Amino acid sequence: DNKLLIAECSVAGATKVNGTQTSLLNSQQRIMAKKNKNPKSGKHKKKVRKCKPFNEGSVDENIKAADAAMETLDVPTALKLYQVAASMLQGKLNLKLEGDDSQRDDTVKLSNVLAKVGEAKVSMGDQDGARDCFLNAVSSLSSASWIGDEIQLHETRASLQLYLGQLSSEQDALTAYKNGVQELETCISLREKVASTQGDADMEGDNDNNNEVALQDTRKKLCGAFCNLAELYMTDLCFEENAEMECESNIQSALKISDPTDGQPLVDALQALASLRLSQNRGLEAVDHVLAVYDKMKVGCEALAALVGLSEVEKEDNSDQAVELVEVEAANNLPGFEFRCQTSKILLECVAALKTSEEDENSMEKQKRCALGSIQVLGSLMAENDEVIETWYLLGCAFASLNPPNTEAAGQYWERAMEMLLKVKESIEQEVAEGACDPEELEGILGQIEEVSIKLKEIGCSVDDDEIMGEH
Numbered sequence: 281d282n283k284l285l286i287a288e289c290s291v292a293g294a295t296k297v298n299g300t301q302t303s304l305l306n307s308q309q310r311i312m313a314k315k316n317k318n319p320k321s322g323k324h325k326k327k328v329r330k331c332k333p334f335n336e337g338s339v340d341e342n343i344k345a346a347d348a349a350m351e352t353l354d355v356p357t358a359l360k361l362y363q364v365a366a367s368m369l370q371g372k373l374n375l376k377l378e379g380d381d382s383q384r385d386d387t388v389k390l391s392n393v394l395a396k397v398g399e400a401k402v403s404m405g406d407q408d409g410a411r412d413c414f415l416n417a418v419s420s421l422s423s424a425s426w427i428g429d430e431i432q433l434h435e436t437r438a439s440l441q442l443y444l445g446q447l448s449s450e451q452d453a454l455t456a457y458k459n460g461v462q463e464l465e466t467c468i469s470l471r472e473k474v475a476s477t478q479g480d481a482d483m484e485g486d487n488d489n490n491n492e493v494a495l496q497d498t499r500k501k502l503c504g505a506f507c508n509l510a511e512l513y514m515t516d517l518c519f520e521e522n523a524e525m526e527c528e529s530n531i532q533s534a535l536k537i538s539d540p541t542d543g544q545p546l547v548d549a550l551q552a553l554a555s556l557r558l559s560q561n562r563g564l565e566a567v568d569h570v571l572a573v574y575d576k577m578k579v580g581c582e583a584l585a586a587l588v589g590l591s592e593v594e595k596e597d598n599s600d601q602a603v604e605l606v607e608v609e610a611a612n613n614l615p616g617f618e619f620r621c622q623t624s625k626i627l628l629e630c631v632a633a634l635k636t637s638e639e640d641e642n643s644m645e646k647q648k649r650c651a652l653g654s655i656q657v658l659g660s661l662m663a664e665n666d667e668v669i670e671t672w673y674l675l676g677c678a679f680a681s682l683n684p685p686n687t688e689a690a691g692q693y694w695e696r697a698m699e700m701l702l703k704v705k706e707s708i709e710q711e712v713a714e715g716a717c718d719p720e721e722l723e724g725i726l727g728q729i730e731e732v733s734i735k736l737k738e739i740g741c742s743v744d745d746d747e748i749m750g751e752h
Contacts, residue, residue: 287633299502303604318500327592339365339368339369339372339389342361342362342364342365342368343361343393343396345361346358346359346361346362346365346396347396347498349361350396350400354650355400355403355404356404358396358557359397359400359401359404360401362393362396362397363397365393366390366393366394366397367450369386369389369390369393370390372386372712373386373387373390386425386466387420387421388421388433388436390417390420390422391417391418391420391436391440392417392436394413394414394416394420395413395414395417395439395440395443395621397410397413398410398411398412398413398414398417398443399443399446401413401540402447407447409447410447411447414440414443414447415444417440417461418437418440418441418444421433421436421437421440422437430470431470431471431474434463434464434466434467434470435463435467435498437459437463438460438463438464438467438501438505441456441457441459441460441463442456442457442460442501442504442508443504444507445457445458445460445512446508449516450516450517451517453512453516454509454512454517457508457509457599458507458509458670460505461502461505461506461509461687462590464498464502464505465502467498468495468498468499468502471491471494471495471498472495474491475491475492475495485650492644495748496540497731499537499544500537500548500718502537503537503546503548503549504534504548505528506531506533506534506537506549507531507534507551507552509526509530510526510527510528510530510531510534510552510556511552511555513526513527513530514527514555514556514559522718527556528556531549531552531553531556534546534549535550535553536551537549538663539576542576543704544572547573547576547577547615547619548615550569550570550572550573550618551569551570551573551619551622551623551626553566553569554566554569554570554573554626554630555622555626557569558626558629558630558633563629563632563633563634564631564633564634565635566626566629566630566633567630567633567634567646567650570623570626570627570629570630570650571627571649571650571653573623573626573706574623574627574649574653574656574657577610577614577615577620577623577657577660578653578656579607579610579611580607580610580612580613580614580660581609581614581620581656581657581660582607582656583608583611583657583660584611584614584659584660584663584664585611585651585655585656585658585660585662585663586659586660587663588652588659588663588666590658590659590662591656591659607646611660614660617661617664617665620657620660620661621661621670621674623657624654624657624658624661624674624678624751625674626673627650627651627653627654627657628650628651628654628677628678628681630646630650631647631650631651631654632668632681634646634647634650635647642707644683647683648683648693650681651678651681651682651683652682654674654678654681655675655678658671658675658678659675667700669697669700669701669704669728672693672694672696672697672700673693673694673697675689675693676689676692676693676694676697676735677690677735678694680735680739685739686716687739687740690735690739691736691741692741694732694735694736694741695736695741697732698729698732698733698736698748701725701729701732702729702748704725705722705725705726705729708721708722708725709722729748733745733748
């Protein structure tokens with residue numbers, strides 16, 4: 281049953297690598313978030329500076345201070361300041377008459393501040409509170425009498441709906457994503473009309489260029505929204521009667537949106553298609569799609585991987601400066617940390633699928649490309665943030681997937697992953713003892729420790745189970 285295949289292979293937050301289930305290590309990410317970083321950003325630790333609140337200042341002063349607090353990861357202070365700004369804006373709007381020229385600007389500002397309150401609550405683990413903030417932000421725009429820039433209205437609504445979709449599940453998420461798609465399609469239609477008008481008037485200059493750039497950006501967001509819908513049907517809604525058909529339909533819609541740089545589908549759509557094919561046990565069909573994703577990221581990934589000694593490209597000391605500039609630009613334009621992490625997993629899944637197929641010359645070459653590609657992608661992640669356990673674990677898997685396996689390198693990465701997991705285990709044990717953590721989180725970490733232990737034993741490394749598992 282295809283719906284069951286989708287459910288088995290596309291469970292949110294997990295994937296199978298070389299036949300082994302791997303989680304996203306949410307417990308470790310939660311602890312690291314408390315200590316030094318936002319796990320979604322992949323950024324290094326920053327020193328936290330307390331920002332002096334401007335509670336008696338203007339709306340803009342409070343927002344500016346809150347933004348500064350978020351930059352230094354002082355989330356509690358930022359949350360309070362955003363809430364003060366939101367309250368002040370709501371008070372101003374309550375005193376204004378409908379049709380007031382400044383009403384629109386303050387309404388948009390209020391919705392943006394409410395969204396920032398929501399983002400701060402997400403950082404603090406308050407998902408329900410964050411969802412309420414985004415619902416209020418959507419409501420503030422829906423209820424207001426709107427006069428002015430329609431494009432701005434639809435762009436703001438789309439962003440809020442898409443974020444709301446991420447914070448929701450099942451039918452609520454479906455409704456939010458569909459609303460986001462509708463807002464983006466309206467925005468694209470309006471921008472295309474602007475472009476047509478500018479073309480008819482033979483206008484040239486910054487306005488024309490700005491509209492074209494914004495149009496391309498909106499199309500990319502629409503592609504991402506279609507992919508979010510497809511993923512939803514592969515996870516929360518996988519048992520819906522039409523799940524597979526809806527998933528395929530949304531991916532096909534995403535594939536129709538082309539990359540302006542090469543005229544080919546965008547990486548989001550290609551990766552979503554590869555993920556779907558894997559979930560349908562059609563792994564060989566997924567290979568070319570994920571390799572197309574990697575080819576689009578290859579230059580940037582190799583440039584970053586070289587920083588941590590993982591690039592497969594040897595460079596001369598007098599390398600062309602123009603090439604270096606291209607690499608810097610490519611690295612800056614790479615997809616986000618989580619997207620690339622998922623790319624590496626799909627590449628490894630494709631290695632496993634190819635190993636079970638007929639081993640001809642073409643298959644062997646694709647195995648090599650997928651394995652080496654995963655190392656480069658993971659190297660780019662390591663260059664951004666070397667404190668994510670999953671990256672170390674997956675690098676071990678990538679080196680083990682080579683033909684022949686590089687067990688020495690695999691062991692080094694798995695051993696480092698084990699060291700990091702044991703530190704997380706110690707921290708969670710302390711939290712459990714203090715009643716500040718659910719014991720199930722500890723069980724999850726113990727399961728991950730056991731998983732890495734098995735990997736190390738498979739390549740002949742000595743592992744003391746009693747020592748690493750402790751009393752458990």
